[in-house]
Amino acid sequence: MGSPESKHLMKQLSETxxxxxxxxxxxxTNELLRETExxxxxxxxxxxxxxxxxxxxxxxxxxDMVVNKFPSLVVPPSKTTHLSAIMELKAGVGGSESALFLSELLRMYIRLATLYRWKTNTIAxxxxxxxxxxxxxxxxxxxxxxxxxxxxxxxHRVQRVPATEANGRVHTSTVAAVVLPMPEDTGSETSDDLFTMDEIRIEVMRARGAGGQHVNKTESAVRLTHIPSGITVSMQDERSQHQNRRRAFQVLRARLxxxxxxxxVVERRDVRRNLVRSADRSEKIRTYNYAQDRVTDHRLGLSVKNLESILEGDSLQDLLDALAKKHQDDLLQEELEMT
Known part of the structure; x- marks a missing residue:
């Protein structure tokens, strides 16, 4: 086993x-080009x-090296490549139609996970x-x-005629998505660089079902509050308090x-005195238009036909690749502006 200094040096050498x-x-290649001339x-x-x-x-x-290879090497490698993800989906405008659209989005992401060979687990x-x-x-x-x-x-915004709409009018519904990084030690209740146990308020209560009725007589539901930030996580979907507590800590860690x-990200941009407005999570990012069989990603300014292919996950990969490329280009621009 080498020292921490030698490991750090090896890591730096590997990155360069x-x-x-x-x-x-x-x-x-340049030498060969001169010889050929x-x-x-x-x-x-x-x-x-x-x-x-x-x-x-x-x-x-x-x-090709100038356009593709060198720019990707200038941008620092992602520090979150190894992290799994937690996705929170919440129905917004549109009532029952929004809830139906959420179920379709969830299916789309689970389908995408099979294409990437990720494991999925529904927490709640x-x-x-x-x-x-x-x-x-x-x-x-x-x-x-x-x-x-x-x-x-x-x-995510959907525009379509609901099955219950008698007059054929197009309704607009929304679903809000939040994707969080999932720390590797997701269920731990020990202090670390994300929080200390002194900062956590833990409350237990009886789990409730639809309409407010009690679904059990034991205090199995758990609510965690991270006092410094005010972030609160409630969990009652599991049968035991221990399981709900573990799940609650998992989600809390992801949010922190x-x-x-x-x-x-904000601190890094402040350093170069050119703070760029990041994508607000309340901002509309994509529209799924059923009547026109079209999906529009507003960040890319790109519309794609064949909505079904997006919902099946296949064409969604193309959009995600384009968004990753845009993100890479933005990072490269930031690096150039800092020099």
């Missing part, structure tokens, strides 16, 4: 290796032809009588789950981790 390899490739005026026509083809290929390689789900869901909390466990899903935080990451 891709940049060094890219520089070596850049240098070698001398053959472009060779007396032998066949040699000139071969040199011309190789010259064009080398120029293409250099262009408040279903309605007509098959909708008022609110839900779901965990997505797997590599890059948080980095991929974090762009889904915001208000999200708060910490958000603060780090």
């Amino acid at each position: 290796e891709p940049l060094w390899n890219a520089w070596q490739e850049w240098t070698k 001398t053959l472009l005026n060779d007396p032998d026509p066949s040699m000139r032809s071969m040199a011309s083809e190789e010259h064009a290929d080398l120029q293409s390689q250099i262009s 789900s408040n279903q309605t009588e007509n098959g909708g869901i008022k609110d839900a909390i779901v965990e997505f466990v797997g590599e890059r789950a948080y980095d991929t899903l974090r762009f889904e935080s915001g208000v 981790m999200d708060r910490k990451l958000s603060q780090e």
Whole structure:
């Protein structure tokens, strides 16, 4: 086992290796390009032809490095690549229609998880009588789950004719999504860099069902309050107080981790004195228009046909890739402005 200093040094060397390899490739390609340029005026026509083809290929390689490879190496690697995610969905404008749309969004994300080979687990789900869901909390466990899903935080808007609408009028409903990073030790009740137990107020009560009736006679429901921030988490979906307590700490940690990451982003932007307004979670991010079979992502300014393909998760991957690319470009711009 090496010392902490040697481990830190090895980590730094590992992080700089891709940049060094890219520089070596850049240098070698440029040398080959210069050698090829001398053959472009060779007396032998066949040699000139071969040199011309190789010259064009080398120029293409250099262009690709400038446009794609180097920018991605300049941006610091994500510190949250290893984190799984917790998604909170809550029905908004639209009543029962909003709850039905939430159930469809939840299915879309679970379908997406199978494509990425993530595990899913529903922590809480408040279903309605007509098959909708008022609110839900779901965990997505797997590599890059948080980095991929974090762009889904915001208000999702659906425009369609509800099944109960007799006059064929299009209704607009909304669902709010919040994606939180899930710390690896999600159920622990020990002090760490996110909170100390002295900052947590723990209350227990009887779990309640629909309409306010008691569903059991034991105090199994748990409410946690992080006193410094005022963040509150209530959990009653599990049968025992121990299980609800563990779930509540899991969600609390995720919310505090999200708060910490958000603060780090703001502090980083304050340093360069050019604070950029981040995407407000109350901001409309995407519209699903059934009548026009179209999905519009307002951050990308992009509309995509074939709404069903989005809801099945397949085309959603393309939108998420485009959002990740935009995020990468924004980070690169920040790095350039700091130099």
